Amino acid sequence: MKKRLLLPLLLAPALALADDAHTVIQKGRRFSVPDIAIRAGESLTFTNNDEFIHQIYATGLFDSEERAPGQNLTEAFPTAGTFEVRCHIHPKMKLVVHVN
Template sequence: MKSFPALATALTLTLTAGLLLPSASRAGEVHEIVQKERRFQTPEITIAKGDIIRFENHDEFIHQIFTESPTMSFDSDEKRPGESLDVEFDEQGLFEVRCHIHPKMLLTVKVD
């Protein structure tokens, strides 16, 4: 009966994978990230593939955001105070979102 725990583990993994399948077809969730005091108020966030991050400029300054990676890149227009921008993350991985105007601004996005 030594192999029983291994079998139970395999069964658990199969059930878990089965439960995860419906989420693959769900609509992308929207996550809000506030830009204020020349910072992203949330320094890191984990989202699911296909989710959207809504960047909201609650600052007194113009912000601009970009990401450069082999699998996903974007480079936004300048957004004034009160404006927002939606970015959809369609690739899994780890992405750094930065601002050309304020080089110290950094948001790390993990897409599962």
């Protein structure tokens, strides 16, 4: 019985995070979606599923460290507006974020 209780406890933090976070995958030098709509105050989590390093930046919002394959990066979008998220390493990567 104790073993069956363990799994929900381990999953709880991940589910809580998924509630107000959205995930965008970086793969094949592209973002998994060209654009995404979120609400002000929500965050986007970027997962590097490529075999090389990525980073992300949005002018005026954030300019991240470089992230190795398999790593995640979460950035908050506190104010409404339309923002372009890009990667310094791969200039063609572009994600448009509509923050409502």
